[in-house]
Amino acid sequence: MNRPDVVKQPLGVTLATFAVMMACVMVRVTTAPGPAETALGADMPLGRAIDSLFRPGIPAVAVSLLAAFLNATLLAGMIVRYSVSAVRTYLPMTLYAMAAYGICFPAGSVSAALAPLLLTAGSTQIIAAFKRSYQFEHVFKSAFCIGLLPMLYAPATLLVPIVPVTLSLYRRTPREAAVAAVGLLLPLLLCSVVWWMLGSPFGYMADELIRGIVSSDTTPSLFRLLRDSGVPTRLYAALYGALTLYSVFVILRIRPTLRTRAGKIYVHFLWLLLVCLLPLLLPGGNIVLPGLPAIPCGVIVTAFFIRHRGWIPLAIYLAMVALMLYINLFPAL
Numbered sequence: 001m002n003r004p005d006v007v008k009q010p011l012g013v014t015l016a017t018f019a020v021m022m023a024c025v026m027v028r029v030t031t032a033p034g035p036a037e038t039a040l041g042a043d044m045p046l047g048r049a050i051d052s053l054f055r056p057g058i059p060a061v062a063v064s065l066l067a068a069f070l071n072a073t074l075l076a077g078m079i080v081r082y083s084v085s086a087v088r089t090y091l092p093m094t095l096y097a098m099a100a101y102g103i104c105f106p107a108g109s110v111s112a113a114l115a116p117l118l119l120t121a122g123s124t125q126i127i128a129a130f131k132r133s134y135q136f137e138h139v140f141k142s143a144f145c146i147g148l149l150p151m152l153y154a155p156a157t158l159l160v161p162i163v164p165v166t167l168s169l170y171r172r173t174p175r176e177a178a179v180a181a182v183g184l185l186l187p188l189l190l191c192s193v194v195w196w197m198l199g200s201p202f203g204y205m206a207d208e209l210i211r212g213i214v215s216s217d218t219t220p221s222l223f224r225l226l227r228d229s230g231v232p233t234r235l236y237a238a239l240y241g242a243l244t245l246y247s248v249f250v251i252l253r254i255r256p257t258l259r260t261r262a263g264k265i266y267v268h269f270l271w272l273l274l275v276c277l278l279p280l281l282l283p284g285g286n287i288v289l290p291g292l293p294a295i296p297c298g299v300i301v302t303a304f305f306i307r308h309r310g311w312i313p314l315a316i317y318l319a320m321v322a323l324m325l326y327i328n329l330f331p332a333l
Contacts, residue, residue: 004309004311004314006091006305007085007302008088008089009091014090014093018094020325021094021097021102022065022068024324024325024328025328026065027328027329028328030057030058030061032331034104034331042111043153043212044152044205044212045205046151046152046191047152048111050110050111051109051111060107060108063110063113064113065113068101071116072094072096074117074124075096076090076093078124078127078299082265083259084265089302091302092302093298095297095302096295096298097324098240099298100116102240102323102327103233103237103327111152113291118145118146118149119149119159119292122141122143122144122145123142123268125141126167126268127265129142129176130170130171134173136176136179139172139180140182142166142180144184146159146160146163147187148187150187151188151191154209154211154212154213155212155213156279157213157279158275159275162275163180163184165268166271169268169271170264188209192204192206232326233327236320236323239323240320243301243304244297244300246304247301248273248300250304250307251270251300255267269295269296269300270296270300273293273296273297276296277293279292305317
């Protein structure tokens with residue numbers, strides 16, 4: 001008798017699970033959203049401009065849902081394309097959705113849904129640059145995506161160190177590092193020029209960036225959100241957190257046995273998890289930012305289900321899905 005294997009579930013099952021989970025989230029945020037979810041907004045001029053293009057409610061939620069699906073697909077595609085897993089798996093789609101949207105959904109801010117998509121795009125670009133030849137285009141695009149993040153949310157500035165980390169990890173040359181520096185700084189320069197042409201001082205964007213980092217945000221932080229939540233939400237967060245921590249040790253243990261590219265990708269996402277957690281500690285860190293560590297979590301936690309097969313991992317996975325559905329179907333409990 002074959003043991004149940006969460007990792008090998010067909011694409012159709014994964015898509016159906018993703019769709020059911022996100023449908024429950026959408027129903028909740030369009031009928032009974034939390035105060036913080038609707039009041040949420042970007043703290044940088046570019047982010048505020050993007051948010052102003054979509055009316056709060058169904059239009060903004062629909063765009064955010066599309067961004068979430070694209071992001072989940074991009075993550076799963078990366079795992080499959082570069083054979084990070086020994087078997088073809090689409091599990092990162094659901095694991096990402098659990099981490100990013102299980103507890104809260106940024107219904108009032110489209111830019112909050114675009115920020116994780118930028119981070120995933122930047123990650124996949126630098127992974128594609130792991131070749132023997134010069135990869136200026138991939139390196140530039142990766143750094144540009146990372147440089148755009150602080151233009152939406154100032155605390156995302158703490159994610160910038162991932163650029164030199166990945167340049168070293170994927171063995172890029174000094175010339176490519178110079179191109180990355182240009183790509184990283186270009187979003188700030190472009191935004192400064194645009195807002196200067198609109199009548200603001202040239203240093204307006206830099207001033208807003210500094211203010212957003214050091215000022216205290218009025219939007220509830222993740223820690224305060226969990227403190228004010230019910231037992232199911234706390235249990236869900238604790239279970240996912242414990243699973244992530246255990247998966248880190250799993251990756252560190254199996255890394256010597258992995259192929260070079262797969263090992264580097266796992267190390268990349270371990271560093272990414274670290275830098276994504278840092279903004280949560282800033283005064284301006286708010287519930288937008290859990291969408292960012294959800295990206296490395298979706299990859300890292302997959303390692304647990306690859307390493308462990310059978311009824312216990314299946315029970316853990318089903319418990320996570322059930323808790324996410326319960327939290328969103330019965331938000332008052």
